[in-house]
Amino acid sequence: MQKNQIHWLKSIPFFTIHISIIAAFFIPFHWKLVTLCIASYSLRMFGITAGYHRYFSHRSYKMGRIPQFLLAWLGSTSVQKGVLWWSAHHRHHHRYSDLPNDIHSPIQSGFWWSHLGWVLCSKYDETQWEQIQDLAKYPELRWINRYYLLPGILYAMILFIWGGWGAFIWGFAISTVLLWHGTFTINSLSHVFGCRRYATTDTSRNNLFLALITLGEGWHNNHHCYMSSTRQGFFWWEIDVSYYVLRLLSWIGIIGELRAPPLHLLHTKLLKPFPRNQKPNRQTPDAEELLERA
Numbered sequence: 477m478q479k480n481q482i483h484w485l486k487s488i489p490f491f492t493i494h495i496s497i498i499a500a501f502f503i504p505f506h507w508k509l510v511t512l513c514i515a516s517y518s519l520r521m522f523g524i525t526a527g528y529h530r531y532f533s534h535r536s537y538k539m540g541r542i543p544q545f546l547l548a549w550l551g552s553t554s555v556q557k558g559v560l561w562w563s564a565h566h567r568h569h570h571r572y573s574d575l576p577n578d579i580h581s582p583i584q585s586g587f588w589w590s591h592l593g594w595v596l597c598s599k600y601d602e603t604q605w606e607q608i609q610d611l612a613k614y615p616e617l618r619w620i621n622r623y624y625l626l627p628g629i630l631y632a633m634i635l636f637i638w639g640g641w642g643a644f645i646w647g648f649a650i651s652t653v654l655l656w657h658g659t660f661t662i663n664s665l666s667h668v669f670g671c672r673r674y675a676t677t678d679t680s681r682n683n684l685f686l687a688l689i690t691l692g693e694g695w696h697n698n699h700h701c702y703m704s705s706t707r708q709g710f711f712w713w714e715i716d717v718s719y720y721v722l723r724l725l726s727w728i729g730i731i732g733e734l735r736a737p738p739l740h741l742l743h744t745k746l747l748k749p750f751p752r753n754q755k756p757n758r759q760t761p762d763a764e765e766l767l768e769r770a
């Protein structure tokens with residue numbers, strides 16, 4: 477049995493991209509580069525939140541096979557491993573949230589492990605096929621899951637050819653590092669800081685700041701309570717940019733059957749304090765089970 481430890485050799489590319497952002501100091505600064513960085517971040521964060529998370533992990537809306545592949549491709553440009561690998565680990569997280577089996581629980585293993593340690597550990601390199609049988613039937617998804625680095629490498633090359641080192645460093649390196657840590661905060665910080673509306677048996681929390689930097693993923697307590705919902709901000713004041721874009725895509729017919737949280741869940745307040753660092757003592761119930769309780 478492998479240990480929970482970072483594989484430093486395999487992690488060299490991860491740290492190299494972090495170090496490469498120092499190059500920004502040697503490139504003439506221009507606000508256009510900052511705009512490019514933000515645009516590249518937002519586009520690819522959408523690939524993760526609307527694609528890897530809400531579509532592939534939770535199947536919270538429907539689309540055809542071609543847009544499905546394109547969304548998997550877009551998510552892959554964020555260099556967060558394969559779409560099937562990501563979805564399988566995420567489903568596992570929901571099944572065992574904050575219990576000893578949870579691979580990235582800050583309550584079980586601390587902040588750094590939940591934030592990035594587990595991603596850099598060889599023990600979790602394999603795709604958990606038993607979790608994603610519904611997705612594994614598509615050969616094109618198995619293919620992109622296997623060659624998951626291809627979209628990211630092509631994306632970086634296009635930026636370089638188009639705009640030289642400036643576009644590469646700001647549009648790819650800096651943007652990718654921000655994208656990594658932005659996504660990772662949902663595994664680490666959103667189980668520690670924020671408010672709890674629903675008495676889920678994990679430690680998930682709702683956090684406006686995290687929702688803003690992740691285009692809506694910060695409403696993590698809502699999400700753990702009803703994970704099948706396309707929208708994670710359940711109320712109009714809970715900003716959820718990914719959902720706004722998905723609504724737009726549904727209006728023009730690219731996607732459909734967006735799922736919403738049940739009305740009675742919205743009108744029920746299941747407030748229950750959950751002290752920080754307290755370990756849950758039972759398996760996270762399914763959404764249906766929570767609904768019954770609501």
Ligand SMILES: [Zn+2]
Pocket residue numbers: 569573662663667680696700
């Ligand atoms: Zn979670």
Ligand SMILES: [Zn+2]
Pocket residue numbers: 529533534566570699703
């Ligand atoms: Zn989820």
